[in-house]
Amino acid sequence: DTGVSQDPRHKITKRGQNVTFRCDPISEHNRLYWYRQTLGQGPEFLTYFQNEAQLEKSRLLSDRFSAERPKGSFSTLEIQRTEQGDSAMYLCASSGGRFYEQYFGPGTRLTVT
Amino acid sequence: GNSVTQMEGPVTLSEEAFLTINCTYTATGYPSLFWYVQYPGEGLQLLLKATKADDKGSNKGFEATYRKETTSFHLEKGSVQVSDSAVYFCALSDNAGKSTFGDGTTLTVKP
Numbered sequence: 001d002t003g004v005s006q007d008p009r010h011k012i013t014k015r016g017q018n019v020t021f022r023c024d025p026i027s028e029h030n031r032l033y034w035y036r037q038t039l040g041q042g043p044e045f046l047t048y049f050q051n052e053a054q055l056e057k058s059r060l061l062s063d064r065f066s067a068e069r070p071k072g073s074f075s076t077l078e079i080q081r082t083e084q085g086d087s088a089m090y091l092c093a094s095s096g097g098r099f100y101e102q103y104f105g106p107g108t109r110l111t112v113t
Numbered sequence: 114g115n116s117v118t119q120m121e122g123p124v125t126l127s128e129e130a131f132l133t134i135n136c137t138y139t140a141t142g143y144p145s146l147f148w149y150v151q152y153p154g155e156g157l158q159l160l161l162k163a164t165k166a167d168d169k170g171s172n173k174g175f176e177a178t179y180r181k182e183t184t185s186f187h188l189e190k191g192s193v194q195v196s197d198s199a200v201y202f203c204a205l206s207d208n209a210g211k212s213t214f215g216d217g218t219t220l221t222v223k224p
Contacts, residue, residue, distance in 0.1 A: 031210060042202050042214035043157070056211060091157070099145040099164045100206035104157040
């Protein structure tokens with residue numbers, strides 16, 4: 001296992017369409033995090049899972065955003081009815097350490113036209 | 114809520130100069146503190162961490178000390194190289210594992 005992977009790496013979509021991103025964490029890690037990052041800003045926390053349980057989702061940006069981790073392995077982040085303001089880099093990270101150090105994937109860059 | 118404030122950039126240094134990037138935090142309880150680095154065209158990667166007061170994290174010549182009394186975790190390196198050019202992020206994780214990141218500081222090192 002070489003690290004956290006994300007798919008796709010780039011997504012261009014038209015406003016109003018739905019998009020889904022996938023994250024595969026490091027296999028032995030039980031925690032998985034989703035962040036959004038815009039230019040010049042640090043990662044903005046969206047949600048996280050411990051195994052299949054979603055521990056925090058209040059930071060999801062609106063009810064158009066949802067995330068799942070059905071079997072405690074990979075996770076998906078869905079954005080419904082995309083808006084131009086959703087254009088950003090979406091980062092996934094996983095953690096298995098006692099002190100929650102995180103290992104990041106390469107990100108999915110979303111462009112909404 | 115938790116927050117992290119980083120020294121604003123960009124920072125431009127000559128090779129072999131001393132580097133300090135300031136970071137202060139606000140958190141309840143006893144968070145763990147981290148520095149992450151993002152090299153051009155790459156993803157974020159962990160640089161170093163400290164998990165309790167007075168701990169010093171170190172890696173690749175970089176150091177940072179967890180100062181609870183000043184709620185700070187400043188990043189230092191005695192002699193920077195061109196290859197250190199990157200964006201540096203200070204972050205904390207609380208006891209529940211939720212992370213908060215600073216906005217990043219861009220470092221450019223010139224030969």
